[in-house]
Amino acid sequence: MTDARIRLVVLYGGRSAEHDVSCVSARHVLAAADPDRYEVVPVGITREGRWVLGTQAARLLAAPGSALPDRLEAAGEPVEILPVLHGSAPTPHAGAPTTPPDTATTVVFPVLHGPLGEDGTIQGLLELAEVPYVGAGVLASAVCMDKAATKVHLAHAGLPLVRHVTVTIDDHVDRDRAVRTIGDTLGFPVFVKPANMGSSVGVSKVDGPEGLAAALDLAASYDRRVVVEESARGREIEVAVLGNDDDVRASLPGEIVPGADFYDYSDKYDDGADLLVPAPLDDDEIDAVRELAVAAYRACGVEGLARVDFFYEDGRSGHGTRGWLVNEINTMPGFTPISMYPKLWAVSGLEYPALVDRLVELALERHARQLRHRRTDH
DSSP: OOSSOEEEEEEEEOSSTTHHHHHHHHHHHHHHSOTTTEEEEEEEEOTTSOEEEOHHHHHHHHSTTOOOOSSOOSOSOBBOHHHHHTTOOOOBTTSOOSSOOOSOOEEEEEOOOSTTTSSSHHHHHHHHTTOOBSSOOHHHHHHHHBHHHHHHHHHHTTOOBOOEEEEEOSTTOOHHHHHHHHHHHHOSSEEEEESBOOTTTTOEEEOSGGGHHHHHHHHHTTOSEEEEEEOOOSEEEEEEEEEETTEEEEOOOEEEEOSSSSOOHHHHHTTOSEEESSOSOOHHHHHHHHHHHHHHHHHTTOOEEEEEEEEEEOSOTTOOSSEEEEEEEESSOOOSTTOHHHHHHHHTTOOHHHHHHHHHHHHHHHHHHHHHHOOOOO
8 A cells, every 4th residue: 555645535325225324334434544544535425415525524533532423424515526536625516626636546435335326326437537446346336236137147157046036116017917926936935125225125025925016016116126036044144255356355254143034224233133253154164155255256247345145055943955045245335333244354354444454455456457458549
């Protein structure tokens, strides 16, 4: 990493249903960023889509000994985001930059979850601005945000998946027919999920055909494309992955013991589930799931970071017998104190501040590679 301080622009908030989670995650990223290495610029995105300087966070960061609140607020002076990304002093929306860009390197850490943040949209803006950023690129972000697209890529790579059906819900869909098709194909129980949403928002577990139409409508209120999955009979295991290109490594796995019927929003962010870190697995099982996590990461073209989620049907205690099944890939997992991603790296020997440093290094490495291969001539 460069000896000069890096300007680390932390984006948080956003317009998705996961706005609050992002604000909590960002607070802990800011706290973990070494002030000797980084000039941290917190920039919030309101629920309405306005970009604002995180005035409260910036003021507290500038005051030695001040404690950040448990979560940040996406509130403050509106700013022109492109001047901020290119190193100008953050200025009110209507004004021009008051200072010219300096020579400091800028890296953006988009701690944004869900649509319009984790789905390639923000990543596309940052690519156009030619600013290095933490996390997966445009294509991988879009693919992994869309559960249906993720499954297509994973299946093409020959990775094991749960059985599923993708349906598009609109005014022309015969819901009775859709319910029959899903029941005939998958049986019950099933999980009904919006294709483009995270943190279990809009997800329902349905035990029989009588509840399926309502679950489809709930999921469709977030995304007209809905993924319906069979209910795997096994354990829920997660692996953190980190790296670019051939230099990719996986953490020790963790296990989720849901407090509810499944690992829902409350479990993830209200500390309602038991997290077993590391997971109680034998060495062969650990090696197998880490290898699968890296394979899934590469199959979807991910760089930077991701959390890969699995079901494990180990044949014990009424579980199924199919072994490891890839569930989802999350390209910007939670960074809250109870989030699995930083916990997994901590137990694997990489503490939170060092994890932030490594993510910034990976962002700079990928950006340098992109610049080497980018041509503007014809």
